[in-house]
Amino acid sequence: MKEETDRAVYFTKHLFRTGLGCPTKLYYKAKDYPESQAGRPFIEHAILNKRLLKSLVHSIYPSGEFINGRNTRESAEQTKGLFDSKESIIFDATFIHKRMMARLPVILKSADRLTVMHIQTKAFNARKHSLLDRNGNIHSKWRKYLFDFAYQLYILQEEYSDFSILPLLVLPDKSSYAQSSELPGALKPFEPDSIASDIPTSNQQLLVKLDVSDPLKKIWQDSDFAEEHFQKESFEETLFYLRDIYLEQEKVDPQVGTKCKECEFRIVSSRVEKGEKSGFNECWDPLRPEESKSGHIFDLIGAGTQKWLDEGKYFQQDIDEDSILPINFITESTNKITAQMRQSLQVHKAKGRSVPEEILRPPLIKELRRWKYPVHFLDFEAGNYAVPVRRNRPPYHLVVFQFSCHTLQKNGDWEHHQWLDDLGSVYPNYELVRRLMNVPNINKGTIVQYSNFERNALKIIRRELRDESEIIPDSKWLIQWIKTIIKRNDSKHAHPPYVADLSRQVKDYYYNREMEDSLSIKDVLQSVMTQSDLLRQKYSKPYSSHNFDKVTWWQPDKNNKARNPYNILAERSEALVRRGTEAMVCYGKLLARDLSKSQREAYRNSLLRYCELDTLAMMMIYEHWKEKLNQLY
Structure with a gap:
């Protein structure tokens, strides 16, 4: 592996989860390929909500200290200094292990015990929801959050193996109600050093804290789970495999499919025309027939593209005639314009035909x-x-x-x-x-x-x-x-x-x-x-x-x-x-x-x-x- 430079590059939980979904993306991440901005507002919304939740936790632990180093290494050094204390409450604790970085929202340290809070913004109804189904399997909608936590805690445990750890997944509880009005402003989420000391403690009921020790053990240790969800035989092997791909800037052959539709490296054509690289195109263009100039089937409106993917028809121009409706049938109809009709008109255009x-x-x-x-x-x-x-x-x-x-x-x-x-x-x-x-x-x-x-x-x-x-x-x-x-x-x-x-x-x-x-x-x-x-x-x-x-x-x-x-x-x-x-x-x-x-x-x-x-x-x-x-x- 390449030696670490002063401007160190670290593998993170976001890269880990990205690699679990598609290892090829790690190459595009490492090479700083341009990404679509379509999802950015949703990310900003999640960031705002996470700040609000962290501030709510902070209102209960006003003596907690925020880690605010100028870079990852300095933040890790600050964290290490606080860990030398017998007791401490740390916000944004930062850890480095073998070119991997973890930042944990809240850690309560007492003697040789750590209570670690991983804050996520997805709502949880304590009266209705469970992380596990009746067979003990992790529900798919919670899996990605537990993967993140598993990554973070793995690094923490590797650095501080002598501590016992209580892992708490902290989520907003949809079954609870605020006890105060105007909480977002009172919490001062953009001022981490300012403590909203007058926030009634009863507002803590807005948070549900779930002990996720058992689900995390399943992720780390269950070979059957690893076979279904990981590229290698275990969590640890998969983690180092994905880390090395990213740090060595290795490009894994893409496994294209339906998952590619929402790829962040699928940028708009106007950006490609200006010379920006498209990771999405690099994955799919080798599959494009030389004579095909039309758009991807993912550019068709609505659902129903899986059948063409299964047939190896990836571009609109290559879709068979018997899969689309004739133009005259569409124009002569007086009923609703269906998604199939709209798709058919798109394909006719891709084939160079005149549409209404x-x-x-x-x-x-x-x-x-x-x-x-x-x-x-x-x-x-x-x-x-x-x-x-x-x-x-x-x-x-x-x-x-x-x-x-x-x-x-x-x-x-x-x-x-x-x-x-x-x-x-x-x-x-x-x-x-x-x-x-x-x-x-x-x-x-x-x-x-x-x-x-x-x-x-x-x-x-x-x-x-x-x-x-x-x-x-x-x-x-x-x-x-x-x-x-x-x-x-x-x-x-x-x-x-x-x-x-x-x-x-x-x-x-x-x-x-x-x-x-x-x-x-x-x-x-x-x-x-x-x-x-x-x-x-x-x-x-x-x-x-x-x-x-x-x-x-x-x-x-x-x-x-x-x-x-x-x-x-x-x-x-x-x-x-x-x-x-x-x-x-x-x-x-x-x-x-x-x-x-x-x-x-x-x-x-x-x-x-x-x-x-x-x-x-x-x-x-x-x-x-x-x-x-x-x-x-």
Whole structure:
């Protein structure tokens, strides 16, 4: 093995788990191949929640010391110094063993005994869940967390073999409730040296601490378990095998399959065109027939690709004719546009055939005729956090902190209304309803959402209000108003007023040839803008509103198609929020009070811009559809 340099490279739990899933990825990790950014917001959300949980533990052990070395080696030296004490409480204890590094969230040291807490963010219901099934096997949904813990404790035990260890897996307990409000801010999760000493100890019930000694022994010692889950005959052999692959930068021949669909080294084509390396392509391109130029079958919308994988058909151009529907069958049908139809059209395009420019099924036309003005395009932004923001709420309860509403009149005029929680003492779920009630004519016309989230969120808030009716003075009026909204007919019924789901209309009744593997509003909007002369003409002119000053939303790309407005938003220097999960993380940081005044303002402005674009996107799609309706009839 290569000698360790001053800038030491260490194998970690994340690399271990990566290697268990696919050893080839360790080569791409070692060579620093570019990775997809699609999963980054979810990672940031997990990091925020882990900070919150660790701060909650810290509130019980205020004398605990945080390890904060400038690098891994210095952190390990600090940890060793604290271990020399008879008793200590250590946060982020760091250990190095044979070029492997472990960092453990919390260790309680007493004489020759260690209580080790491994904090994870996945919710556990102490009344319903178990780590093991009735046969004593580890449930698959908990396995990866126990693999992480097994890796960490292996290194700890190798370095301190004389200690007895109690391993506790610490998780947020969904069956418990917060005893205080505004906990995220009070815990100061971004200030590890600041102790929130006034946090009631009763809030510790939000954490479940599971003794995982037996599952860890199974991982370390059970040969049958190793045969099923590890590349080598034991945990230890597998660990050193994967470590050596990474440190020696060895490329293991890939074992391609369904697991590759979510590969982090599968970057978008625009990045590849700019010269960035794609690990995903390096694994799959040797299997591509020379004459095939089409996309991968993983780029097909929906499920059902396993049968082609089994047949060795990895690229769309190579799919047999008898596996897809004829174009004329799809265009002549008047029923829903199925996932199979969409896949078939994608394959026809890959084979170089002309597909319909646009399909609007008759039910969509009927739907639009039923909508009444004013049409309110409504979007909520919401989050859920491991530590509740309100008393008597469980971990990950829903917090709706923002709305945007574009209201379109029959003559084409529109107004924009918005609200964002100001982090005052008022509970955002209730204040959102109060502010919604003030949107002009919100009780008239049609409310349009993209998915059924807004209606479902209001149902949750109504349930909260019922539970707290005695302490919320205006609860009766809020409940009654919510009822007038959620009791509206879905627009598939005959009688208005409606709450309509735009995403259902897209999924079931709309297609254009620019659509690919996604029906998210971001991708649907771009495809519609490319198709629509009306949107090109209207939004090539500067758009101004509460949050935007003369932004041109219709911009051509190098092929003279519409650029994605969400990409235009992302290019703005102040765009800190570009997708829903980022909005959740952004609001979480606002809750944690970890920002300067200028940062808070920047986050708030970014949230407002992002949410407004969501409702503008819905309005744009509707405007195009109405224009098509006018042309057809």
